[in-house]
Amino acid sequence: MTQPTTIRRPPLAGAVGAGRALGGGLPPPAVLDLRGSVRRLARTLRPDRRLIAATAGCSVISVGLAVLGPRQLGKATDVIITGHIGGQLRPGVTKSAAIAHLRATGDGRVADVVSALPVVPGRGIDFSRLGAVLLVALLLYAGSAVFGIVQTRLTARVVQRVGFRLREEVEAKLSRLPLSYFDVQPRGDVLSRATNDMDNLTQTMQQTLSQLLTSILTIAGVVAVMFWVSWLLALVALTTVPLCLLGSARIGRRAQPHFVTQWATTGRLNGHIEETYAGHTVVRVFGLEEEARQTFDRHNRELRRVSFRAQLASGVIQPTMLFLANINFVLVAVSGGLFATAGMVTLGSVQAFIQYSRQLSQPITQVATMSNLLQSGIASAERIFQLLDTDEQPPDPDPAVRPAAVRGRIVFEDVSFRYTPDEPLIEHLSFTAEPGQTVAIVGPTGAGKTTLVNLLMRFYDLTGGRITVDGVDIATMTREDVRRGIGMVLQDTWLFRGTVADNIAYGAHDPAPERIERAAHAAHVDHFVRAMPDGYRTTLDAEGTNLSAGERQLVTIARAFLVQPSILILDEATSSVDTRTEVLIQRAMNTLRAGRTSFVIAHRLSTIRDADLILVMEAGRIVEQGTHERLCAAGGPYARLHAAQFTGAERGSG
Template sequence: MSQEQSRRGPGGQGKHGGLGGPGGPGMGMPVEKAKNFKGTLKRLIRYLQPHKYQLGAVLVMAILSTLFSIFSPKVMGKATTKLFEGIIAKMQGVPGATIDFHYVWQIIVILLGLYVLSSIFSYFQQYLMAGVAQKTVYDLRRDVNDKLSKLPLKYFDARTHGEILSRVTNDVDNISNTLQQSLTQLITSVLTIIGVIAMMLSISPLMTLIAVLTLPLSVVAITSIAKRSQKQFVRQQKELGQLNGHVEEMYTGHKIIKVFGRERRSLEQFDEINGRLYEAGWKAQFISGVIMPIMSFIGNIGYVLVSVVGGILVTKKSIEIGDVQAFIQYARQFTMPITQTANIANIIQSTVASAERVFEILDEEEEVPEAATPVLLEQPKGNVVFDHVKFGYDADHTLIEDMNIEVSQGQTIAIVGPTGAGKTTLINLLLRFYEVNDGAIRIDGVNITDMKRGDLRSLFGMVLQDTWQFNGTIRDNIAYGREGATEEEIITAAKTAHADHFIRTLPGGYDTILNEEASNISQGQKQLLTIARAILADPAILILDEATSSVDTRTEIYIQKAMNELMKGRTSFVIAHRLSTIRDADLILVMNHGSVIEQGTHEELLEQDGFYADLYNSQFSKGGFDQEAG
């Protein structure tokens, strides 16, 4: 489990759990806070500004819905008073005393109308807010997606996929949920608190004072318990992260565990972490669960006091019996929105923290802008020149100091050297995944910075050691090499790559669906599809990174012939690990520490008896086994 995921708490995003009332599962949960709360909140509000009229309508609907809801207990109290007066008059034997059911039915009809109106306005409030929330998050997702397409490769190299995905999905979903649910609840809760206090004061200021005095006691109780439960929730999150990490590690490496007979030790570790998680989770849930009964206890004390004082005031004719009933209903309504507001305040803090992490992506430095008047190579030949190129992944460490390479059309250039020599860096610079610090790279005399990145990369076809296939048919995976490719062209490319035979042996042939990991075909077959894709693309320049490393020796011979055919007339850059595969290259560049230290043909470099010769001979010094050199 990644650090990002473990910070999300039990069950992923569990931060919305406590909105139902006191003691909900969200109580005591640790809250991630933003570094710059005010600035981030203002920026998030700017995303809401285009929808200010809808938000205004939401506020009006919330006010009306709350108003009708709050007014209902006072109206119901009048019916209770009328029933009470009729019953008392009958008990006292007042001549002609009856219960005025006509008045009571009128009250019931009015109440039904109030509840219906409250529900209708609440419905429209939710409807409008759903539109605002989704449009706002749509804008935010669009901006994030646009930004990700403009970020340089170094941004993605410096961060894990899990971290980026967490920001783009979990954090944006957190914002969406808060705008959709918590914001409307916050508005309703605040309005309910204000309305309830006003209605209670209109009934009896003394009873209102008694009801309000129970609040500090509730706050003290909740705060002290929440602090204890928060420690356990933090511990629970930590243990959950360790458990998920252990399970992931055990499942991904289950073959190794079985080979070395470490199943028992793995189960013991699982039981140990699971036990700690159980203990932390039990304590966290138990302690936070105590909040509800304590709140109920304090609330009941308040109800008793209110009832006693209300009864005394009724006997003194200060208020009516229906007012006492209405007041008790208001007292019950009073506690809930206060607890909800406290919970929502925590959720908003978490949401602003999520927004801050999303905005960090939007504030990242983008790729160097495209040229104002880009050059397009209509008929690329494939002449490549590295002219005094200087590059480093950061300002303090220069990897390539002064690289000068001249490659002519149709040449095959092999790049060899030990790990970290700069072989892959050279390709990254050629494709403009990274920008050179100094000097220039030219293709057919045109500086690559004067070309659009899309146009530049369309000149290249790549076959890498790490194959990449997407979830779709084999036909679609091959056709990815060129948009609008015909069925005949796809099959021809597959035949050239010696992939046609194995494709036709599959149950679905070219319509066989590859799963997400493409694990339903072998590694060698995946490589053949990758080669077929490159053949279909028919590029001006080829980049091959040990393209035949995943196939058997016999297939490698066929592939090498197909690649030789494909490479005719095309400039080819071959990153070589097994030096036996690049003997026929027109030019071999030997790299070490970012510099080209030797260059020439295979025979010329062996005659020099230098670094390349040592590297080549070392691969055949131990029984003829190849040894990876880069």
């Protein structure tokens, strides 16, 4: 007998049964379009442009007041020095006479200082004027702080609104992606993009958006005031700025690829952790704990290596900027002292320039240091945008068509399908399921049984042919309309963190507690639920570990009872229950299937004896169809499967 061709489906990224391939990851992506990502990120801020304008306004006012502060403190210094020198001079003489006397006695430098100040000989420190100057300085700094706080609050609101919208876009995108995307994409990497990268992006925006704007405004304001006070000292203070900008730009360009690799490696590590945790039982059964640990260590070492390079490449920015700032400070202090003794500027102006020197170097250092965060944040933004740009499943038709009433007549007309263009899976398959019939699908593993019902659910689109529900092509219906009338119980159970009642009611719209209990009774769930501490209010964890495998399967079957669908799909729904429970479930299923079109995928042929139509599939084709009795009498593939199962059962029991 010729062996049927094995049909290969795309490997599931989260599957752990891959044995030695456990923990494999995708290669790190190349650096994407940096400028394009920045422009796109800027476009996400457009809905909040009014808030951003208000934030910018607060920044301008806050920075403007802060920049005027040192100039005002310089005036206070001049008031003190002027009063101190004036008190040392002989009263009753003019300023010019006092200067001439100082030069005549050999105090030329003191004379130069006096000439630059509004000294009144014999008059000491004017404390009333000093108090007014200091009060203005206090108001300037207080106003700067108030507007800075408002700016921080507005920035937080903008960033959180952007993060909220991006999370909504990612969630909506994930719901529009085809199953083929999740078939090949590691789930841990998808989760990393939706959580880690999203958090990193919002934190980066929070820390850099306002600070970057404030730093740029501070640089512009300080430079303007410095030229206003003394253009000569301003030129001295700006000598190191080109070196700062050039150094930070070159270091930033070298750091960007490392941050992209860092976050890609984080995604691969998360993918390995997620799939290992989800399949920890399988890992232990096959004794692969050591290999799983080694794979984790390999990804972890790689993450440490690339993170070190990224942090090192960007971490040298701050000490470099501080070194250049200290050089700038020395230049300003020495030059200012020389200019002051020469009478070219006042000592208050020199003091203000020293403050401005620090005030200038600080935002330049901040901008350079923020490149660390910016590189990391943009790398995360690239990964998020890469997810958002993934090809989606084709849109639903508009306008869509729907059957007037779903009776359950399903027709497969010359259906063909393939996961990849060069590997045919289903070719020219046709059959009809009449309303109320139970259609069983059997065949060897890889024959295309589950794919058949996936096509009916429109999880994948056909390569050729069509499928109709009550005469309406499902390709002309919305996916929601196709799936609304279908109930599905899978071999792999899925429960979420919530009460037993919530898990049973999943998919139903606010069902009454009585309906939930009736569904639980029908699925033989009620007896073990009432034995639990809080009954139907008992909380299940996300994996349902406080239930056995059979009990988890029964809960998912109870969902189908509650929804009461027109079309029912059972994919090995009783595979995880014992023989006695299976008999009870079969009775319940007979009741549930009454008057409904049902598709049953089964390996145990004893569960489908009463099916109205049995489809036998091999290599994506229906090789036989008919009732149990007819197929057994025909002596074909079904009869051989049946004989093999029951002969094995008899041998096992004997």
